[in-house]
Structures are given as C-alpha cells and as structure tokens.
Amino acid sequence: MERTRGGPGEGARGRGGGELSCPACTQPVESPFCAQCGAVVQVGPYRILRVLSHGGMGRTYLAQGPEGRMVLRERCFSAEPTPADLRGLQLELQRLQALVHPCIPRYLEVLLSGSGADTRAYRVQEYIEGTPLEAEFALERLTEAEAQGLALQVLGLLRYLQERSPPLVHGDLKPSNLIRRADGALFLLDFGMGSSPLLRPGSAASPYRPPEQASGGGDATTDLFALGVLLKQGLRGPGPGASSPPPALSPGFTRFLERLSAPERRARFPSAYEAMRALEPSAAPPRRRTPLLKAALLGTGVCLTALGGGLVLKELSGFRPGADVSALADPGPMTEAPRPDVRPGSPAPAPARTKPTVPTRSMGFADADGRLPGSARGSLREGEFLDPHHTPKRCEWAQHGTATSSLHVPGQEPQAVLDHDPDTAWRSTTQPTWLRVDLPKELELEGLVLTWAVTGPGRTSAEGILEASLDGKAWEPMFALTNTSAENGVPHLLPFARRPLKAVRFKVLLSGSDVLSVRSLELYGSGCALLGEDPRP
Numbered sequence: 001m002e003r004t005r006g007g008p009g010e011g012a013r014g015r016g017g018g019e020l021s022c023p024a025c026t027q028p029v030e031s032p033f034c035a036q037c038g039a040v041v042q043v044g045p046y047r048i049l050r051v052l053s054h055g056g057m058g059r060t061y062l063a064q065g066p067e068g069r070m071v072l073r074e075r076c077f078s079a080e081p082t083p084a085d086l087r088g089l090q091l092e093l094q095r096l097q098a099l100v101h102p103c104i105p106r107y108l109e110v111l112l113s114g115s116g117a118d119t120r121a122y123r124v125q126e127y128i129e130g131t132p133l134e135a136e137f138a139l140e141r142l143t144e145a146e147a148q149g150l151a152l153q154v155l156g157l158l159r160y161l162q163e164r165s166p167p168l169v170h171g172d173l174k175p176s177n178l179i180r181r182a183d184g185a186l187f188l189l190d191f192g193m194g195s196s197p198l199l200r201p202g203s204a205a206s207p208y209r210p211p212e213q214a215s216g217g218g219d220a221t222t223d224l225f226a227l228g229v230l231l232k233q234g235l236r237g238p239g240p241g242a243s244s245p246p247p248a249l250s251p252g253f254t255r256f257l258e259r260l261s262a263p264e265r266r267a268r269f270p271s272a273y274e275a276m277r278a279l280e281p282s283a284a285p286p287r288r289r290t291p292l293l294k295a296a297l298l299g300t301g302v303c304l305t306a307l308g309g310g311l312v313l314k315e316l317s318g319f320r321p322g323a324d325v326s327a328l329a330d331p332g333p334m335t336e337a338p339r340p341d342v343r344p345g346s347p348a349p350a351p352a353r354t355k356p357t358v359p360t361r362s363m364g365f366a367d368a369d370g371r372l373p374g375s376a377r378g379s380l381r382e383g384e385f386l387d388p389h390h391t392p393k394r395c396e397w398a399q400h401g402t403a404t405s406s407l408h409v410p411g412q413e414p415q416a417v418l419d420h421d422p423d424t425a426w427r428s429t430t431q432p433t434w435l436r437v438d439l440p441k442e443l444e445l446e447g448l449v450l451t452w453a454v455t456g457p458g459r460t461s462a463e464g465i466l467e468a469s470l471d472g473k474a475w476e477p478m479f480a481l482t483n484t485s486a487e488n489g490v491p492h493l494l495p496f497a498r499r500p501l502k503a504v505r506f507k508v509l510l511s512g513s514d515v516l517s518v519r520s521l522e523l524y525g526s527g528c529a530l531l532g533e534d535p536r537p
Contacts, residue, residue, distance in 0.1 A: 023048045023061065032113070043072055043122050044111050058120065062127060069127040070108070073190075080116045089121055095168070096125075096191055098509055101160050103187045128187045133175035133234070141237025144249050150234065151256075151279055153186045154178065154227050158272035162220045169218055173226035174208045175233065207233075211263055221268040224275060228261025253279075384479065390449065390491040392420040395528035398521055401439045406430045409515075417521045425519040433516050436505040438472060439523070446498040447530025449522040450481070450506065453488030456514035460485050464508040466494070472503045489519065495530055 022029050024039035032042045039059060041048050046063035053060045058074030077085070089110050096107040105126035113120050133150075142150065154173075161168040170177075170191060177190040210225040212218060235247065249257075256279055262268045269275040392399075403414035405426060412427035414435055426435060454462035461484045467475040479494055504523065508516050524530035 024051045024054075024059070040074065040113075040120070040122075043113060046070060046072060046111075046122075046124065048072070063124075065124070067108075069129075071105075071125050071127045072111075073123045073125070075121040075123075077117060077119050077121075081119050081121075086112075089123075092191075093123070099161075099164075099168075101157070103157060103185055104160075105187060105189060128179050128181060128189065130179040130181040130187065133178045133180065133230070136180065137175055137234050138238050141247070142231075142234040144235070144253055147231050147235050148253065148279060150186075151227065151231055152276065154188075154230075155272045155276045155279070157186070157188045158220075158223050158227070159276065161223075162272050167220065169220065170223050171213070171218060172208075173223045173230065174206070175230055178230075210265070212265060219265070220271050221265050224260050224268050224272065225262070228257055228259075231257055232261065384481065384492055384494050386487060386490050387493050388490050390493065392449070392520060392522050393524070393528060396449075396522040396524055397439060397443055397445070397526065397528060398437050398523040401437045401523075403435065403437050403521075405435045406433050412517075417518050420520065422519065425517045427515055427517045429510065429513070429515050433510055434505060434507045435518055435521070436503060437521055437523070438503045439501070442470065442500050442502045443523075443526045444498055445501045445523055445525035446496060447524035448478075448494045448496070448504065449491050449520065449524070449530070450494065451489060451491045451519040451521075452483060452506075453517050453519075454483065454508065454510070454514055455485075455488065455517075456510075456512060459514060462508060462514075462516075464506055467505045467507070468499075468501050469503040469505070470500060475505060478504075491520070493530065498525060 020029055020041050021027065022034035022037060022039050022041060025034060025037045027034060027036045029035070029041050033040055039048075039051060040061065043061075043063065046065040049062045049064055049069070051059050052062050052071065058076045060074065061072040063070050063072050075089075093107060093110050099107075105128055108124045108126075111122045111124065113122070158170070158173075161170060170188065172190055173188075177188065179187045179189055181187065208226040208229050210218070210222055213222055235249070256275075259267065259269055259278075260275065269278065399418045399420065401418065403418055403426070405414035406428055407430040408414060409427040409429065412425060414426045416424040416426045417435065418437070428435075448466065450466070452464070461482060464481045464483070465477055466479040466481065468478050469475045478496065481492065483492070501523075504521070506518065506521065510516060
C-alpha cells in the first residue's frame with residue numbers, strides 16, 4: 001500500500017490559493033477535513049464538489065479528479081484498521097475491477113487518509129450521470145410492460161454477477177442503487193465497501209432485504225427478492241396509494257412477482273437465468289461459461305464494455321510497515337460508443353465521453369458501425385491464427401517504439417518484447433497486469449503478433465485483451481484473446497482492417513502465483529505487411 005506525499009492543509013485550497021468551503025455545511029475550511037461536521041474537502045488528487053449521500057459507514061461524495069468527475073465512497077473505522085481490514089479492501093477492489101460489464105461503473109482505486117481510529121478509506125469509482133429509479137418511481141407508476149422491461153434489464157445484470165466464478169451477490173439492490181442514464185442504459189451501483197463477500201447483514205430494516213439477510217446469510221435468491229419488492233413498488237406508483245397492492249396485472253406476471261419476492265428462499269427462482277426464462281424465454285440464451293473478457297450485456301445493448309483502471313491502494317501520508325504495496329499506474333480513461341437517439345420527452349443526454357477512434361471487434365458486442373464481431377467489413381481479414389514457425393520481420397514497427405508496463409519481475413524488462421530475441425521476455429506477477437507499446441508517430445497498421453504465456457498451479461488457459469489508441473489516453477478494445485497451456489509461447493497472428501494507431505496495450509487478469517510472460521509484440525503495416533510481400537525494404 002502506497003502513501004502519497006502531503007499532510008494536512010495540502011489540497012484544501014482552491015485554484016489560485018483561494019479558501020474552500022465545506023461541501024456539507026458550507027463553512028470555510030483550512031484543512032482537508034471540515035472542523036465543523038467532519039466532511040472531507042480534498043482526497044489526494046480529488047477535489048470534493050458535493051455530498052451525494054450520508055450513510056452509516058460514511059459519506060458518498062462527487063469529486064473532480066484527473067479523469068473528470070468521480071464518486072468517492074467513504075468508509076470510517078471505529079478503531080484502527082487491522083491488516084485484515086486493509087486486505088479486505090484490497091481484495092474487494094480486485095473483485096470489483098474484475099467486473100467487465102457495460103452497465104457496471106469502473107472502479108479505479110482505494111485511498112486511505114488519517115491514522116489510527118481516524119483512518120478513512122475512499123473508494124474511487126466512475127460517476128454515472130442519470131436518474132435513480134427511486135426518483136422515477138416518485139413521479140409515475142410503471143405499466144406492466146415497463147415493469148417487465150425493467151425486470152429483464154436488472155436480471156441481465158444479476159445473471160452476469162451470478163455466473164462469475166465465484167458468483168457474486170450484490171446484497172443491497174434497491175431503487176437508489178439503479179441509475180438510468182439519458183440514453184436508457186441502466187447501471188448497477190453501490191457494491192459493498194470493505195466486506196467480503198459482497199453481502200452485508202442488514203443493520204437497519206429494509207423492505208428490499210429478505211429475512212435471511214438479517215443474519216448475514218444470502219445467495220443468488222437474495223437479489224431476486226429485492227428485485228421483486230422493487231418491481232412491486234414501481235407498479236404501485238407514488239402518492240398515498242404507494243402501500244396498496246399493485247394494480248391488476250396479468251396472472252403470469254403476478255405469479256412471477258410473487259415467486260421473486262417469496263419470503264421463503266426455497267420458493268424463489270434459484271437464479272436470475274431461471275427468472276429470465278420464466279419471464280421471457282427468448283431473452284435468456286442457453287447457459288454457457290462466459291469468458292471473463294467477452295461478457296455480453298443481457299437485456300440491453302446500449303453501453304460499450306469498459307475495463308477498470310489498475311489496482312491501486314494508496315495512502316495520503318506516511319507509510320505503514322508491512323502493508324501491501326501496489327504502485328501500478330492507471331492505464332487511462334476508457335471511451336464510450338455514440339449514443340442512440342433519445343425518445344421524445346425524455347431528459348437531454350449527458351455529455352458523452354470521447355468518441356471511439358478505433359472500431360470495436362471480437363469483444364462480444366456490436367462494433368461502432370453496429371455490426372457484430374465476425375461480420376464482413378471492408379478489407380478486414382477475419383480471425384486470429386497460430387504460427388509456431390513465425391519469425392519477426394526486420395521491418396516491423398514495434399521495435400522503434402517504447403515499451404512500458406505494470407510492475408515486472410526484476411531483470412525481465414518490458415523493452416524485451418521489442419528486441420526480436422527469442423531468449424528474452426517481459427514477465428510480471430502483479431494484479432492486474434498490463435504491457436504498453438507507444439510508437440514514435442501515428443502509423444497505418446493492419447496486423448499484430450503477440451507471443452505470450454500464463455503459467456501457474458492448475459492454470460490451463462488465460463484470457464487477455466488488446467486495446468489501441470491514437471493519443472495514448474482514449475483506448476478502444478481490438479481483440480479478446482484466449483491462450484491455452486498448449487499454446488504458451490506460440491505466436492498469435494492477428495490481422496485487422498488497416499487503421500491509424502499510435503499505441504497498443506495488452507492486459508491480463510492474473511490470480512494467485514500466476515506469471516505472465518510476453519516474448520514478443522510486433523506491429524505491421526505502412527510498408528511492412530504481416531502477410532504477403534513487403535513493399536518496404
């Protein structure tokens with residue numbers, strides 16, 4: 001765990017040294033914490049804009065950071081956190097960063113400030129601008145068709161969590177934790193903060209928590225119970241009749257709601273998949289093991305996949321002996337696909353992030369032109385293939401670039417992937433792991449070769465993602481790769497449609513004592529063809 005420099009007072013001033021006011025009570029402040037109410041004003045590089053909510057474990061803040069607006073979830077401790085507490089925060093961040101879903105926010109890092117019993121933890125996550133379902137329910141009643149559509153959207157999110165390995169339970173599903181963006185995409189927020197697993201016993205009574213959760217118990221049906229209660233609330237609508245039964249519904253949907261929200265766990269649907277099948281069989285494709293980096297959105301098709309930033313647990317002052325140190329740089333902001341038209345009468349769309357510069361492919365989602373992976377498009381030569389006899393061409397372009405990476409094994413430098421020497425390689429055991437190559441200038445490229453391996457106890461295959469950028473800041477996924485133990489060290493040849501590129505990045509999620517090694521990364525195009533004759537000498 002790394003502490004950044006700076007003590008009390010640093011960051012408590014506005015631009016030009018002007019005094020800041022507390023985001024909670026508006027009193028002038030002279031330090032990162034308000035002396036009147038205890039609210040924080042500055043956390044590392046994040047300047048607090050306002051308080052979003054105040055719960056039993058701490059406040060939730062909207063903040064301005066290097067990548068734009070972010071949400072900081074605070075956790076206060078009643079006593080000095082133990083190494084186990086800090087390890088729990090780290091493991092939870094790892095689990096959240098492994099969630100690769102278009103409608104789950106990115107989780108970037110956890111920052112710690114203070115010492116002893118005054119220690120506070122702040123989890124930094126992507127800010128989603130939209131309207132909570134809680135606000136929508138306060139305005140108007142859902143129709144049965146709208147409730148069924150909402151159910152499919154939420155079940156798609158829950159199915160993604162339940163079919164992970166190990167499965168995840170959200171444990172706090174309620175209208176305020178579901179945000180609808182202006183383009184219709186529904187985001188699931190507010191996963192646990194320092195709890196393992198992501199399921200917390202309810203300290204306060206909540207209609208969305210089933211009876212078994214009061215003692216900390218729960219499984220896949222816990223979130224289904226909450227969804228059933230949530231749907232009934234939306235169907236009842238606002239006003240004095242909010243506590244009355246839902247309006248007349250079709251018998252089938254009535255049975256569906258009652259089974260979702262049954263007090264007895266055994267009476268509920270066993271999984272989100274089975275609930276989707278009961279509600280709309282065509283919306284629940286057959287079960288299959290979903291690769292980590294090829295997860296598809298079930299129920300909506302609005303968002304583009306985004307990978308979280310690197311695992312970073314930092315502290316704001318001093319250093320705690322024996323703490324885990326993760327000094328991974330944040331690989332940079334992700335980008336988002338263009339948004340569809342908004343229905344008349346709906347709120348104006350939130351400002352979009354950077355427009356994609358490289359079409360998405362091989363990710364299980366439609367690309368920027370609306371085509372699914374594998375569809376014909378221009379001169380795209382489809383498919384990855386292996387060539388154990390491949391040797392790097394002298395004209396390839398990556399050798400002229402600069403390689404950087406996450407923490408690596410001593411002596412196994414990232415520049416080794418560019419030297420065309422089969423006896424050298426870059427190796428890393430950090431989590432998550434990334435390797436990046438920046439070219440000296442923008443080039444028209446059409447092919448890539450990657451020779452890589454992941455080894456570890458019981459490891460039979462590994463998955464990675466290749467991304468591309470025109471400026472080194474906005475990244476777009478190009479390929480999702482799978483490598484089996486039999487393919488370790490065998491060159492993967494990846495032709496693609498010619499496009500301008502200036503940087504590429506390769507990311508893999510490791511676990512335990514896994515080791516990632518990359519022997520070679522090569523780039524072809526602009527006079528040096530991956531396949532066929534080379535016009536450039």
